[in-house]
Amino acid sequence: xxxxxxxxxxxxxxxxxxxxxxxxxxxxxxxxxxxxxxxxxxxxxxxxxxxxxxxxxxxxxxxxxxxxxxxxxxxxxxxxxxxxxxxxxxxxxxxxxxxxxxxxxxxxxxxxxxxxxxxxxxxxxxxxxxxxxxxxxxxxxxxxxxxxxxxxxxxxxxxxxxxxxxxxxxxxxxxxxxxxxxxxxxxxxxxxxxxxxxxxxxxxxxxxxxxxxxxxxxxxxxxxxxxxxxxxxxxxxxxxxxxxxxxxxxxxxxxxxxxxxxxxxxxxxxxxxxxxxxxxxxxxxxxxxxxxxxxxxxxxxxxxxxxxxxxxxxxxxxxxxxxxxxxxxxxxxxxxxxxxxxxxxxxxxxxxxxxxxxxxxxxxxxxxxxxxxxxxxxxxxxxxxxxxxxxxxxxxxxxxxxxxxxxxxxxxxxxxxxxxxxxxxxxxxxxxxxxxxxxxxxxxxxxxxxxxxxxxxxxxxxxxxxxxxxxxxxxxxxxxxxxxxxxxxxxxxxxxxxxxxxxxxx
Numbered sequence: 001x002x003x004x005x006x007x008x009x010x011x012x013x014x015x016x017x018x019x020x021x022x023x024x025x026x027x028x029x030x031x032x033x034x035x036x037x038x039x040x041x042x043x044x045x046x047x048x049x050x051x052x053x054x055x056x057x058x059x060x061x062x063x064x065x066x067x068x069x070x071x072x073x074x075x076x077x078x079x080x081x082x083x084x085x086x087x088x089x090x091x092x093x094x095x096x097x098x099x100x101x102x103x104x105x106x107x108x109x110x111x112x113x114x115x116x117x118x119x120x121x122x123x124x125x126x127x128x129x130x131x132x133x134x135x136x137x138x139x140x141x142x143x144x145x146x147x148x149x150x151x152x153x154x155x156x157x158x159x160x161x162x163x164x165x166x167x168x169x170x171x172x173x174x175x176x177x178x179x180x181x182x183x184x185x186x187x188x189x190x191x192x193x194x195x196x197x198x199x200x201x202x203x204x205x206x207x208x209x210x211x212x213x214x215x216x217x218x219x220x221x222x223x224x225x226x227x228x229x230x231x232x233x234x235x236x237x238x239x240x241x242x243x244x245x246x247x248x249x250x251x252x253x254x255x256x257x258x259x260x261x262x263x264x265x266x267x268x269x270x271x272x273x274x275x276x277x278x279x280x281x282x283x284x285x286x287x288x289x290x291x292x293x294x295x296x297x298x299x300x301x302x303x304x305x306x307x308x309x310x311x312x313x314x315x316x317x318x319x320x321x322x323x324x325x326x327x328x329x330x331x332x333x334x335x336x337x338x339x340x341x342x343x344x345x346x347x348x349x350x351x352x353x354x355x356x357x358x359x360x361x362x363x364x365x366x367x368x369x370x371x372x373x374x375x376x377x378x379x380x381x382x383x384x385x386x387x388x389x390x391x392x393x394x395x396x397x398x399x400x401x402x403x404x405x406x407x408x409x410x411x412x413x414x415x416x417x418x419x420x421x422x423x424x425x426x427x428x429x430x431x432x433x434x435x436x437x438x439x440x441x442x443x444x445x446x447x448x449x450x451x452x453x454x455x456x457x458x459x460x461x462x463x464x465x466x467x468x469x470x471x472x473x474x475x476x477x478x479x480x481x482x483x484x485x486x487x488x489x490x491x492x493x494x495x496x497x498x499x500x501x502x503x504x505x506x
Contacts, residue, residue, distance in 0.1 A: 028079035036072025039065045085138055089121035090130040093138035099244060105137050106242055107220030114217050117242045119160060119187030123194065123465035126380055129438065139189060139242075149173075153250045154210065159189035159243045166248070167355050175250035176355035178208040178491065184359055189243045192236065194465030195384065195480050197412060197423055198358040199304045199317065204414055206236070206484065207491050208249045214241040227490060233481045249491065255325055256302060256317040256357050259349040263292045263312045265399045294392055298413075302357070307395055307409045309402040317357060326350040378407060379437065381445060382425040382463035383452070383472070384480070386487050389422045390455045397451050405429070405444045416488035424452060425463075441469040449473035 042065045077083045085093055094115065096102045108114050115135040124130060144160035146169055153175055157166055163177075164184030170176055179200035181191055190196070197204040211226040217240050225232045226247075235241050292312060297303055302317030339346075391411065398409045407428030414421045430442040441449075452460075453474040460475050461483045462468050 028075045032072045032074070032076030032079060034072070035068050035075060039068035039072060042068075081141060085118075085121050085140070089118060089124045089136065089138075091136045093118065093121075093136045095138055095140070095142040097142040102137070102139070102143065102242070102244065103215050103220045103222070106215050106217050108218040117189075119190035120162075120185060122183070122186060122190070126465065127467045128379065129467075137242075140187065143244075144187075147245060150247055151249075154247055155250065156245055156247050157188055158245055159187060159192075161188050162186065163188065163191060164359070167359070170250050171253060171353075171355045173250075174253050176253040176353065177205065177248070178203045178251050179205045180358060181205070182358055188246060188248070190465060192243065192246065194463055195237070195461075195484070196463075196465065197414070199302045199315065199412055201301055201303055201413055201415055203416070203491050207416075207489060209236060209246050210249050211247040212236050212243055213245040214243050216241055233485060233489065237479075237481045237484075251354070253353050253355045255320045255322060255351050255353055257320040257322070257349065257351055258302075258315070258317045258357055260313065260315045261347050263314070265308075265310050265312065304410065304412045305391075307398040307402065307411070309399065309406065309408075312395060312399070320351050322351045324351060325356070326352045377429045378427050379430045379442065379445075379467050380425065380427045381467040381469055382423060383449075383457070383460040383475070384421060384423050384463070384483055385452075385457045385460035386419065386421050386483060387458050387460070388420075388456045389424070389452070391422075394451075394455045397455070401448060401451055402428070405447070409448075414487070416490075416492060419486075419488045421483070421487045422457075423463075424457070425466075437467070437469075439470065441471045441473070445469055446471070446473045449475050 043062060046061055046065070082092065082095075094105060096105050106114055106117075113134045115137045117137050117139060118124075119138070120140055121138070139158075139160040141160060143158050144162070144165065145158055146161070146166075147156040147158060150156050155166065155170065162184060163180050163186050166188060167177065167180070167184070179198040181196040181198060186196065191205055192209055195204070195206050197206075209227070211224070212232075212235060213222065213224045214235050215222055222244075223235055223241065225235045236243070292314070297305065297314055297316060300316035300318055304315050306313040306315075391413075394411075402408060405428045407426065410425040410427075412423045412425075414423070426445070426448050428444050428448070430437065430444055449472050457475055459478050460472065461478050461480045462472070464480070
């Protein structure tokens with residue numbers, strides 16, 4: 001039996017080896033070879049039996065077979081991870097696969113600019129933005145995988161490791177991440193740097209990062225810090241540092257009873273009582289006695305709430321002793337995701353493990369990326385705040401807002417030793433002119449920020465992996481480092497046995 005401290009040094013996986021729940025690369029290779037092969041074969045076959053007289057039907061056949069070959073070439077190109085990265089980020093990346101090469105890439109010299117760093121490049125797609133002039137270094141499959149186990153519940157991983165990849169590794173040891181974003185194909189560095197979160201009400205992913213190793217841009221200096229250091233968040237979240245490895249602590253992988261409930265919006269929109277909470281009184285589910293109970297929602301250890309133009313959706317997870325875990329397939333996950341995005345998700349409940357429960361999207365195919373570039377009109381931004389946001393009073397004005405502007409608001413909460421942090425995520429339709437939204441905050445978001453301000457949000461930090469508006473209207477912007485520093489950062493039940501050895505630098 002292997003020891004929990006066994007070292008696993010594999011990294012730099014090829015596109016056919018790397019974690020990929022929908023096998024993007026193999027399927028694209030197969031479809032590409034099939035389309036191109038059939039197209040070439042049929043052209044050869046048609047030419048061999050073609051008479052000297054070219055008829056219109058033969059011309060049509062050649063055109064059809066040529067189109068088939070064209071799609072074959074497209075599929076084959078999609079199988080290449082560099083092409084898929086280019087589709088998302090708009091730039092070709094450099095792919096160093098050793099620590100020495102990464103340090104060299106980020107060490108300033110007279111011949112080149114210090115590059116920007118990216119993981120999978122999803123943030124560029126979501127924010128409808130593109131990196132500017134410096135080169136782009138991608139730390140993806142070229143810098144991924146488990147380095148070693150540390151302690152009983154710790155994992156040291158390279159920062160290009162995918163969330164789905166780490167989840168699978170931890171499940172083998174009956175452990176799970178404390179929290180994580182919903183998308184399997186996000187890198188650990190991308191999730192940590194953007195302070196990505198899931199639905200755990202007491203700890204988010206960043207809280208479980210016990211130590212980190214990073215290279216400082218420009219100097220190439222290696223810096224190692226652990227969670228007890230006063231400048232830990234400065235290194236973990238600082239733009240002047242590139243994360244190389246992190247130590248992440250897991251928790252026992254228990255089962256959850258997961259319940260999603262949909263409530264219609266108020267019967268009389270705009271009419272509130274003196275406390276501004278009419279929606280909690282008249283908003284009922286399928287059963288007449290099934291009312292939206294925010295106090296019950298607040299008590300759940302895992303929770304989130306969505307406000308749409310015509311409904312309110314709650315999702316809660318409570319610990320369960322039921323050993324029968326659901327096996328939810330990718331197609332079912334995608335259907336639920338689309339239903340939730342459209343505000344059409346109904347009531348359902350399942351028992352699933354902590355490790356699997358928050359995976360909503362396993363894989364985004366290249367064709368989806370292309371369609372997003374061409375037709376997507378929605379924009380997504382998220383603000384984190386430790387102010388006393390009035391959740392109960394927010395449901396009515398946000399419902400009215402989304403009836404006018406479309407989209408939805410998604411709210412999660414993190415509470416540690418009495419200190420509460422809200423993550424308020426807003427999606428709505430805006431103009432597709434990227435240059436405009438980079439220079440000026442869309443009016444819909446200014447209105448949304450004003451509503452949040454009226455509900456108690458006076459300061460906040462913006463999620464760096466989504467759209468970053470130039471202005472937050474009346475809300476004062478603060479850094480993520482300052483926000484988490486004031487919010488009891490860390491795990492409530494850490495074993496404190498996960499650490500990268502300190503190296504204090506002058």
